Amino acid sequence: MSELRKKSPADLSAKLAGETRYLHDLNFPGQLVGAIYRSPYAHARILSINVERAKQVEGVAAVLTADDLPSYKYGPTKFKDWNLLAKDRVLFIGDEIVAIAAETKEAAQRALELVEVEFEPLPGVFDPEDSLKPGAPLLHEDVESNKPMQVSVSRGDLEEGKRKAAVVKGGRYYSNRVYQGHLEPVGAIASWSDEEGITIWAPSHIPYRARETYAAGFGLPEDKVRIIVPPIGGSFGAKYVLKVHVIAAALAMAARRHVKIILDRYEDMITAHPRVPLTFDIEIGADEEGRFVYKELTVYADAGARVYWSPNVVSTVCTRADNIYHFGSVKSEGYLCYTNNSPTTCMRGFGNAEMLFAVESVIDEIALELNMDPAELRLKNIVHQGDTTLHGYRLDTCKLDECIEKVKELSGWHRRASLPPYRGLGLAVANHVSGFRAIDPRFDGSTAVIRLKQDGGIEVETGEIELGQGMSLTYARIASKILGIPEEAILVKSGDTGRYPFGIGTLASRSTVMGGNAVQKAAQSLAARLKELARETLGEAADFREGAAVLEGQTYSLSELASWYRARHAGEELEIKETYVPDTDLPDATYFGHPSPNYPFAAHVAEVEVDPDTGRTKVIGYWAVHDSGTIIHETMAKGQVLGAIAQGVGWVTMEDLLVKDGKVMNPSMMDYRMPGANDMPKAEVFFIQGKDPNGPLGAKSIGEVALDPVPGAIANAIAHATGKRGYALPLSAEKVWKSLQNT
Amino acid sequence: MSELRKKSPADLSAKLAGETRYLHDLNFPGQLVGAIYRSPYAHARILSINVERAKQVEGVAAVLTADDLPSYKYGPTKFKDWNLLAKDRVLFIGDEIVAIAAETKEAAQRALELVEVEFEPLPGVFDPEDSLKPGAPLLHEDVESNKPMQVSVSRGDLEEGKRKAAVVKGGRYYSNRVYQGHLEPVGAIASWSDEEGITIWAPSHIPYRARETYAAGFGLPEDKVRIIVPPIGGSFGAKYVLKVHVIAAALAMAARRHVKIILDRYEDMITAHPRVPLTFDIEIGADEEGRFVYKELTVYADAGARVYWSPNVVSTVCTRADNIYHFGSVKSEGYLCYTNNSPTTCMRGFGNAEMLFAVESVIDEIALELNMDPAELRLKNIVHQGDTTLHGYRLDTCKLDECIEKVKELSGWHRRASLPPYRGLGLAVANHVSGFRAIDPRFDGSTAVIRLKQDGGIEVETGEIELGQGMSLTYARIASKILGIPEEAILVKSGDTGRYPFGIGTLASRSTVMGGNAVQKAAQSLAARLKELARETLGEAADFREGAAVLEGQTYSLSELASWYRARHAGEELEIKETYVPDTDLPDATYFGHPSPNYPFAAHVAEVEVDPDTGRTKVIGYWAVHDSGTIIHETMAKGQVLGAIAQGVGWVTMEDLLVKDGKVMNPSMMDYRMPGANDMPKAEVFFIQGKDPNGPLGAKSIGEVALDPVPGAIANAIAHATGKRGYALPLSAEKVWKSLQNT
Structure with missing residues (x-):
């Protein structure tokens, strides 16, 4: 099996040895290089496009404009505002106008330089609040306003809550534009054949949605689009459904050759689909004992020029945090706003990490006002096992209280009162989902195929996607435990819609619980079937256990069982398909529902030291305690938490994709600083384990809940260290230094 | 669906419009051309191979000799005598020694010319009987003799039979070397990738056996070999498992590029794997009333230099015809013999057509001797419905008697006594199998997947192969009838082991009954599941009929049902896999068994006119009456019979692959004459229909039983016309003319 195992993206040794073949390493004979002519204007009318000179360049195989392509409107969500290439107007700097495929990069570049486009610049709008004002330039002519979506959530009696409030805290918080910072820039290879249609090698972790979206873009049946997913070199939300995939496909159809486009870092960053910037006007009220009585929220989200996954971010922002505290009453208004910035999308945390940055900050402000220990205040208000939350989440398991107690213990929370100056300890908590019922209102869950190979190996097939989080190792371990065979004998295969x-894909922290439950169900069915097979073959006294058939002390290997099966089934291998459908409730029009089979929780403490001369924050200690049910693969789970801490340190203290009038000001890794090893605090990760009844082997998710509390914990630690509340991420050295000057 | 249907090789309109993309039409970017340096000697020692100059040719990407390749012995049957390339010895003219891949055909050709091989010619053996004599050169050093296989079958008391015989007829009959005459020469495209291993686009109608064979040849796990089958441009047995596929793969592995090899007609014909030449020493005895009392047979089969499918031909020759007549007692000895001719293999009829040529000739001789009507003699001796035959075939249905009566009526058999000179009417009958249990002793049967697509279309997947016989149309019709939906909404997919x-593949006339039963079972399961689904969704009063869910007069389309299913199954489409395992008995060591779910029968009459001046036979009338149970697709079934008649006319009256000292003397379509439209008689095809309990919709096979009686019928007509019995096929003008000179 070891040879086969190398095919699995889960093979860590292959990654460490540099043997994993990412998109960059994939090349096909006769492959062309794709390039894109993009708008230099944030908003402009296209008066003319002349590609005649570009077409004359030697080595150019295809030059496409909107006129060469279908004009369907399409998009990955219900908001269909994508085109294949821009026709009459461009809506952001980087908007795609002309696509070129050539034998070499140089030829493509020369052709790009010879493209002539005449523009009439138009006034742009760059601030989401401004975009809603009367007279703001309208981005999409077929939409009434620049507000594709508004979320209104109201639960409980807000007025009553306000009357009860003894203390009210809040203000305008801001979560910034964060570049996902994947090592591998976005890209694709596409091919066309009459038999198969379009094939796209695309690092996407929701390839089935990509297939549906791209088929609509070309007006083709879904079966004529196949997405093959190579190992993904980082995504964090950036690699869902992307225009670059579609453009590669359009070029491949025109040139009838493989076409590869991988953006360079500059192009990736100017057209990045970063974390949706969010402006929160938030207020939380508490009574004299510190019991929360209301939360009120207005949020403006910058969708940029087109809708990617920002709608789902807005609905998460308006609801998720209300399921971790008993707020008494809540009212949220969320506005998704078109601007002439490049389109934004989700990033790990999917709005919840952003919202919790504000919520956890406000709660610390309340604790300060009430002179209560922030941990105490939280313990007084958090949800508990058995609760149904404000919006309907049913918490079959919840050890958030234990997480808070444990993180206090591990972090030495008692030191908080006696830290030296400019040192601070900050606490934040978080919840998340393990899959989200509303991602696709049509259905939820996951399907796994499990197959006994002739050689006694096991293949597991899933529609969910490995993106480095350890899905394949996790699934192999689930099957291994149920079948009693070594993980090395199990090959997890995924990433090919053909x-x-x-599979709905890897988003909303769904792979462990959704796909894992399907794998568990399939492995259990296989074990039962193998027992039957042993009895059919050896007699009623036979059994199947620990990976082998047994009768009277004699064991028969899986490859023997495979032969028995094939003998009875015309040579076909034993294959079982099982679908797991979660027992959840689709949130209703008021956003009430039980959208996930279970809910993970976390409590984090950060310890920071702020340099008062520079304002620079160094995170010096970090403690993360998690309730993610049973931990199936501890190494990978810890890796998720440590990675999230690093990502949070970067987000809160340094990362900021600066945009001015729609133009990215720091599109390079020199100017967009991300954390290095030296920025990592000493970190301790602890799992409060327990068996959740709805998770595979008792597991809940870990991927996003690991990041959700980090911004709040670090922000609270900085406020504790400096006595100054930071409202706008990142809490960069400059901002912290400035806040200290106002003392 | 119409767009999708074009993917199906069953789409006759695509074939007629020239849109079907055969191997020849498939090309991959960067594809190399492969070429093979072959032995000019029928038997020689290789003293040295020098490819240094060949390697220097510009554009040459790979030059391989046996030293570059694994040395596993492998082969498609249990006789493992294949190599990848010849190392020390060559065994026939055309044996592969050096393989070359180059950018162009010209470069490959130049490189071929520069290959230097030093040979030491060895004495060869070209006649199968000679090859068994002491002192004959031994072809394979690891085998004791030139006789890889001997079949001995004995049933009943032969001595008793001989004592009872009042009339004995027989002699030495000979069935010749026939080129399958496929329009498309053999070839392959192969590629290699680290992820997938070897992929071979090969027109093979047993691709899973090909996969197993080639994996063994390279010492790879089966999963590292994938066979994709493009539409097949004719085969008739020639395109099973072929060295050219393996050599393309070896070159692709070396060059890491796609490599295409298609033999030209000359190369195809000199290395052809023609119908196994068979020499029959046969004797049949009958009592005074014309009841057969024994049949005795010795047969020598020329395997050529390596074993392809000749062993199965020999075992068929030694048994099949004994299941159509009550011979009383039989004794057969079959010898498979290595010679230094190019390897031979099966061709439509698989030994049965050859054997029946001899048997039906001898029976007509007996009738002549007894002064009986040949039809009468047959009716007296044939098997009937309900019989178990001499070798164990259980005939649940058999309308051979009706076939004979009907063909007499249609042909105007009564005219036989009063035909003008040199006109003759000849009758022959035949049986066959619908799949054969002993093809793979491990298992038999077939598996089908049926899938309800989102758009309401149905996909059927099978491991069996369309080779122009109409499998896909037949499967679509089976599913259509069971589900009550139009055939146009059904796409049959096959031909990709990945x-x-x-599937065991399309041989032994198995596709209709084996694969068809699997499709029938899968469609029935789908219909049942759709009824359940309708009830789950609409309530217990709902039903599924005529392709739609119905409730209170309201109908719900298949695409609605598809949505209902996906909603409950996490987006996965409804897919059912069913395996059909026939209720047969593997023939035992004595060749006793019930190897097929059912047995088709046929009675044919040919009318000929012989030109006494030239000896040339013109078949002027032909009547074919068949018992193939229910005829599922009458157009395709008739096509099979008409094609068989044409093929038989060619075989009996003109086709002969002439070999002298191992060298093919007529390797071109100019010199190897095949029948044209003008050679076709006016033909009438009639089906005596009936429902066989073991066939899908009641069907039995048609593909081979259509050819089986043709040589006998034409031979008997010639004997009737000329008064001279022809013993050796073909009954060419020259031979018939010579026979007339002896009058």
């Missing part, structure tokens, strides 16, 4: 079962 | 269920 071969594997349908 | 995607579709396991």
